Structures are given as structure tokens and as C-alpha cells.
Amino acid sequence: MSTEQTATGGNYEYVIARVRSRRAALFDDDDYRKLVRMGTGEIARFMEETEYETEMNALGSRHTGVDLVEYALNRNIAKHFDDLLRWADGRLYEYVARYLRKFDAWNVKTIIRGKYADASREEVETDLIRAGEFDDEFLESLLTASSIEDVVELLENTRFGDGLAEAYPVYEEEGVLVPLENALDRAFYEELLTGLSGEVSRAMELYIEFLSAEVDFRNMRNAFRLARSGADIDPSEYYIEGGKLFDADEISQLSRNTDQLVEFVRESKYGEDLEEGLASLEDADSLMQLEQALDAALLEYSDTLSNRYPLSVCPVLAYVLAKEREVDNIRAIARGREAGLSEDDIESELVIL
Amino acid sequence: MIENALALVGSVAPILQNAGTSYPAIPPKAAAALAVGLAAFGAGYAERGIGAAAVGAIAEDDDMFGRGLILTVLPETLVILALVVVFVVPDWSAVV
Numbered sequence: 001m002s003t004e005q006t007a008t009g010g011n012y013e014y015v016i017a018r019v020r021s022r023r024a025a026l027f028d029d030d031d032y033r034k035l036v037r038m039g040t041g042e043i044a045r046f047m048e049e050t051e052y053e054t055e056m057n058a059l060g061s062r063h064t065g066v067d068l069v070e071y072a073l074n075r076n077i078a079k080h081f082d083d084l085l086r087w088a089d090g091r092l093y094e095y096v097a098r099y100l101r102k103f104d105a106w107n108v109k110t111i112i113r114g115k116y117a118d119a120s121r122e123e124v125e126t127d128l129i130r131a132g133e134f135d136d137e138f139l140e141s142l143l144t145a146s147s148i149e150d151v152v153e154l155l156e157n158t159r160f161g162d163g164l165a166e167a168y169p170v171y172e173e174e175g176v177l178v179p180l181e182n183a184l185d186r187a188f189y190e191e192l193l194t195g196l197s198g199e200v201s202r203a204m205e206l207y208i209e210f211l212s213a214e215v216d217f218r219n220m221r222n223a224f225r226l227a228r229s230g231a232d233i234d235p236s237e238y239y240i241e242g243g244k245l246f247d248a249d250e251i252s253q254l255s256r257n258t259d260q261l262v263e264f265v266r267e268s269k270y271g272e273d274l275e276e277g278l279a280s281l282e283d284a285d286s287l288m289q290l291e292q293a294l295d296a297a298l299l300e301y302s303d304t305l306s307n308r309y310p311l312s313v314c315p316v317l318a319y320v321l322a323k324e325r326e327v328d329n330i331r332a333i334a335r336g337r338e339a340g341l342s343e344d345d346i347e348s349e350l351v352i353l
Numbered sequence: 354m355i356e357n358a359l360a361l362v363g364s365v366a367p368i369l370q371n372a373g374t375s376y377p378a379i380p381p382k383a384a385a386a387l388a389v390g391l392a393a394f395g396a397g398y399a400e401r402g403i404g405a406a407a408v409g410a411i412a413e414d415d416d417m418f419g420r421g422l423i424l425t426v427l428p429e430t431l432v433i434l435a436l437v438v439v440f441v442v443p444d445w446s447a448v449v
Contacts, residue, residue, distance in 0.1 A: 013402045017409030087409075 009203070010092030012311045018087060019319045022080065025051060026326050029352055035333050036343050036350075040065050043334050052076050063126075069334045071126045073327045078103075080323060081131035084316060095207050095313045097133065098192060099320065101159075104132035105188040107139060108151070108160060109181055115148045116177055134158075148180075163187040186240055189215055193242035206312040210305055213270075215243035217298045220265060221291060223255040228287050245270070273297035288348075295351040299325060303353070325351050385439040392435030399428035 027035075027050075035043055047069060048056045055072035063071055081100055088096050107128050114124035121143055128139060138154075145151045148171070152164045163183035170179040192211050222238045223246070236248045245268055246254070254261045262278050265271060271278075277293020299321055306315035329350045336346035379387070407421030 011405060013405035014409040017406040018413050021410055021413035 010088065010090040012092060015084070015087045015092060016311065016315050019084070019316050023315075023319045023322060026322055027330070032329060032333070032350060032352060035330065036346050038337070040069070040334060040337050043330075043337065044068055047072065047330075055079070066334045066338045067126075070331060073330060074127065074129050077323060077327050078129045078131040081320065084320070088316075091203060092313060092316070095203075096316055096320075099211075099317055100131055101133050101191070102188055103129045104134050104158075105160070105184045107132060107134065108142070108155065109184055111139075111142050111145075112148055112151055112177060112180055115145070115151065152180075159191050160184055160187045182238065185218075189218065189240045189242065203312060206305070206309050206314055207317075210302065210314050210317050212242055212244045213301055213305075214298065215240050216245040216270070217294055219243050219246050219251060220270075221294055223251050223261055224258070224281075224287060224290060226255040227258040227261050270297060270301070273300055292348070292351055295325065296353060299351065299353055380445045381442045382439070382445060385442040388438050389432065389435045392431045396428040396431045399431075400425055403428070 035046065038046060044056065044065065047053075048060075052072050055075045056068065059068055059071050059075070081103070084096050085093065085100065107130075110127050111124055113119075114127075125143060130136065130139070134142075142151055142154055145154055149168070152168050155161050155164055160183070163186060164180060167179040167183035171177065193208065193215070219240055226238070234252070236252050239246070239248045239251050250264075254264055258281075262281060265274060266278055274290075274293055274297050277290040277297070280289040280293070281287065299318075302314065302318035302321050306312075306318040308314075329352070332349045333346055336349060404425045407417070407425045410417040411421050
């Protein structure tokens with residue numbers, strides 16, 4: 001998989017027609033409402049009759065119950081995102097590939113967590129989402145690495161290398177994974193919006209617009225978490241470059257005071273979408289509602305962008321987001337049912353537009 | 354290609370003028386033919402995008418075949434309308 005630039009602009013028409021069709025086939029409110037009322041076995045059976053049929057059948061002999069659902073979801077999402085790369089040509093390919101490196105970060109995180117928790121190789125392997133840029137061989141070598149230090153060493157020459165090398169001593173000192181995971185996230189997001197070829201085109205503008213919205217939401221989430229926890233951490237350590245809403249100084253100031261932060265977000269261009277979540281934060285003092293609202297608002301904003309610019313990279317990225325959200329939702333339902341949560345509790349966990 | 358066409362027209366025009374009356378460089382029927390050609394070119398360009406999208410949609414859902422086909426050939430109407438021009442334009446002999 002290369003991100004080499006080609007002369008062509010990309011085959012937007014073809015890819016977007018396919019993506020829109022798949023987007024329309026995602027689960028809707030009714031499906032979720034049905035799923036929430038099912039037991040874990042029923043969920044598995046329901047999924048066998050949908051989009052996830054192939055994966056459920058392939059994995060059905062080896063796993064059961066919630067695990068089966070979860071592995072089928074991982075495999076399905078990898079299949080869909082590989083399809084995107086297969087279809088896309090030229091510059092469109094470059095944009096999509098860049099964005100799907102998210103799964104490299106995710107896979108590395110999963111492997112590091114597995115090593116940290118001494119999970120068996122098979123357990124970790126089934127949790128990987130093979131949609132990113134790392135090929136199977138490299139993931140294999142990461143999986144067989146004996147310690148987190150080895151993993152960090154193996155990644156030295158990748159785009160995550162520098163960040164991880166910096167974070168590793170902190171991890172050794174404190175014994176928590178947060179610095180490593182944070183380094184991975186930052187490496188991914190910063191790479192997304194830097195080192196673009198610098199050409200000025202409408203496609204590039206839209207790509208940047210879409211991603212800076214995502215970075216904004218991520219920064220917002222970090223800021224709210226920090227403001228709520230009142231922890232004495234330097235917020236700029238968690239700040240991701242590339243957003244339009246905050247700069248590093250603003251976020252340092254705002255994340256000391258929840259009220260100010262709420263006011264700031266309300267005045268911003270995302271204020272309208274987030275109104276409900278912000279209100280619930282003020283009333284119920286619950287961050288969870290706001291985080292759901294953030295996810296939903298990002299999804300909605302991505303839909304707005306893809307309706308406004310139908311022949312651009314936006315619908316493709318919006319589909320990626322929506323698909324991820326669906327997988328998260330189904331996982332939440334399956335895990336929630338397994339843990340015996342009530343229907344209302346599970347429903348409040350879901351992000352539905 | 355354009356130079357060749359101009360050269361052709363340029364070489365034909367003097368011959369025609371030699372006949373004694375004044376003639377246009379491009380006679381009406383030829384102009385109409387050019388219009389059809391240009392219209393077909395535009396229709397082809399329009400169908401490029403629509404066809405790509407239609408094939409994408411059909412790949413996802415076979416039922417889209419009929420709709421995809423219709424939408425793909427819709428720009429052909431441009432060519433048909435341009436074809437009308439050929440019949441509307443009077444013959445060269447009628448003008449003289």
C-alpha cells in the first residue's frame with residue numbers, strides 16, 4: 001500500500017456511489033431498537049441475516065456469543081475499509097489511505113495492551129483490525145515481540161517511532177499505558193494534517209475541513225475530561241495540532257474551568273449541534289451525555305459536509321465514521337446485554353443520529 | 354487537428370469563391386454537422402461521470418441496473434436535439 005501521488009484526481013463518482021449505497025445499508029434506529037431487546041444469542045442470529053453474514057459464518061465454528069459478534073465486527077470493518085482502498089484511485093486513494101492509518105494506531109495500541117495484560121497471542125490477534133497500512137507480516141512480528149519494549153523498537157522506523165521512543169521512559173517510570181497510547185494518537189492525528197502535498201485545490205480544502213473538525217472534537221473531548229477531573233495535568237501535553245477551534249494556549253486556559261469551556265464551545269460553530277449535550281452537562285453534571293453528543297455531532301457535521309460537497313472526499317470519510325460508529329454501537333449492545341445492563345442503560349450508550 | 358481543419362476550409366473557400374459568387378467558409382450543413390459533433394462530445398463527457406457512478410451503484414445493488422442505464426444515457430438527448438439542427442438548417446443550394 002503506497003500513498004504515492006498519481007497524476008489523476010481520483011474516481012470520485014464510482015467510489016461515492018458505492019459508499020453511499022453502503023452507508024444506506026447501515027443499521028438504522030429500528031434495527032438498534034430490536035437489537036437492544038435481544039439476548040446475546042439472538043444478536044448473533046440477527047447478524048447472520050444481515051451484512052455480517054460472511055464473517056459470522058466464517059467465525060461461527062470457533063467462537064460463540066459475544067466474542068463471535070465482536071470478532072465478526074472487526075473482520076467486517078476491515079473488509080469494508082480494504083474495499084475503499086481497492087476502489088479508490090489517484091488522489092482520493094491518498095486521502096483515504098492517510099485516514100485509515102488510524103487502524104495502524106489502533107492495532108499497535110491493541111498489541112501493547114495485550115502485552116501489558118499478558119493476554120495470549122490468539123486473543124490479541126482476533127482483536128486486530130487489518131485495515132491500516134501495516135501488512136500482515138509486520139503485524140505478525142509485532143505480535144510475536146516478547147515485550148512492550150520490543151514493540152516500541154520494532155516501530156522505530158514507522159511514523160509512530162519518535163513519539164513512542166519519547167513516551168517509553170515515562171511509561172517505564174509510571175507503569176501506565178496512557179503516555180504510549182497518547183503518543184500513538186498524536187502521531188496519527190498530526191500526520192493527518194501535516195506533510196500534505198501543499199497543492200491548493202478544492203479537494204484538499206475539503207479534506208482539511210473535515211479532518212480539522214475531527215481534531216477539534218478530539219481536543220474538545222480532552223479539554224472537557226481535564227476540566228471535569230480537575231487533574232493537575234498540563235493540557236497542552238494532550239493538545240493535537242491542526243484543529244481550527246482552539247490553539248494550545250486557549251486550551252490550557254479553558255480546561256481549568258468547565259463553565260468557561262462550555263461557554264466557549266457554545267459560541268463556536270459547533271455550538272448548535274452540541275447544545276443538548278452542553279445543557280445536560282450543566283444540568284446533570286454528566287460527562288457521558290456530552291461525549292455521546294460529541295460523537296453524534298461529529299457524525300452529523302460529517303453528513304452535512306458530505307451532502308454539501310457530494311463529489312469530494314467527505315462522503316467517504318463520513319462513511320468511515322458512520323461504520324465505526326455502527327460497530328461501536330453493536331459492540332456496546334452485545335457487551336451490555338452480556339453484563340446484564342438494562343435496556344435504558346444500553347440505549348443511553350448508543351450514538352444514534 | 355484544428356490547423357488541418359482550418360487549412361482544409363482555407364483551401365476550399367478560395368475554390369468556391371472562384372465560381373464568382375461569395376461563399377461562406379463553412380456552409381450551413383457543415384456547421385450543423387459540427388454542432389452535432391460538439392454536442393456528442395459534451396454528452397460523452399457528461400456520461401463519463403454518470404456511467405462511473407452508475408456502475409458503482411449497480412455493483413452494490415443489481416436492481417439499480419435499469420435506473421443506472423437510463424441516467425447514463427440521459428445526456429444523449431443533447432445529441433438528438435443537436436441532430437434536429439441538421440434538418441432545420443437549409444441546404445446550401447436553397448440559400449443561393
